[in-house]
Amino acid sequence: MNSSRLQDELKKKNPFEVPEQEAILNLLRTNDYFENRFGRLFRDYGVTASQYNVLRILSGEGKPMPCLEIASRTIQVVPAITGLIDRLEKQGLVQRHRCEQDRRVVYISLTLKAEKLLNRMEGPVIELHRELVGHLTRQELKELSRLLEKARESTGSEEA
Incomplete structure (x- = not known):
């Protein structure tokens, strides 16, 4: 065999x-x-994968978001989203804003420094995606994504 x-x-x-x-x-x-x-790649820019993910979520939304909403959208489960946001804030990449209507809700927004960082990273990140799976055809990439999504169905983590 x-x-x-x-x-x-x-x-x-x-x-x-x-x-x-x-x-x-x-x-x-x-x-x-x-x-x-x-x-x-992320270390070269002074961030972790989880930090980059949070910055991309905020960038994609285009407006401040509540902390818990960000946590619900991350690729990997982030058990300590507050600590992650703390580190991003210390790096000057995000700012916190309390909601006026509900002081328990904290909104997170990108800083100009974060926007510039994401712009610098965009090309290298896309290039790495291409380097890692660019040898697959479009059809193979779609099939791979379909199969991975199907595999995740057994975990109960798929949202309906």
Whole structure:
């Protein structure tokens, strides 16, 4: 029986017990590689992946947003969104504003410094996306996204 590429990479002597195991380990290995590559890029600009994600959410919305709304939109679960916002504020990348109608609600907005940072990062981030998966066709990319979304359905994390 032929070994799989992942089995060879991991120097695994025996085949995977079930195809689901091989698929998930492939996904985890690929995710780790991609996270490391993006992590290095983000470090070059003085931010983490989670900080970049928050800045992109704010930029995409184009207006101040409540802290909890930002947390609900992040790619990875951020258990300590307040601490993340604290660090961004210390870097001068976001500002906090209390809601006048409800003092419990805090709005977060981008600073000019953050907008300039995002503009500088845009090209390198897109280039890294292309470097990592640009060898796939448009159809393959759509299929990959469809399959990953379908796989996430079993986690109950998909929103209807």
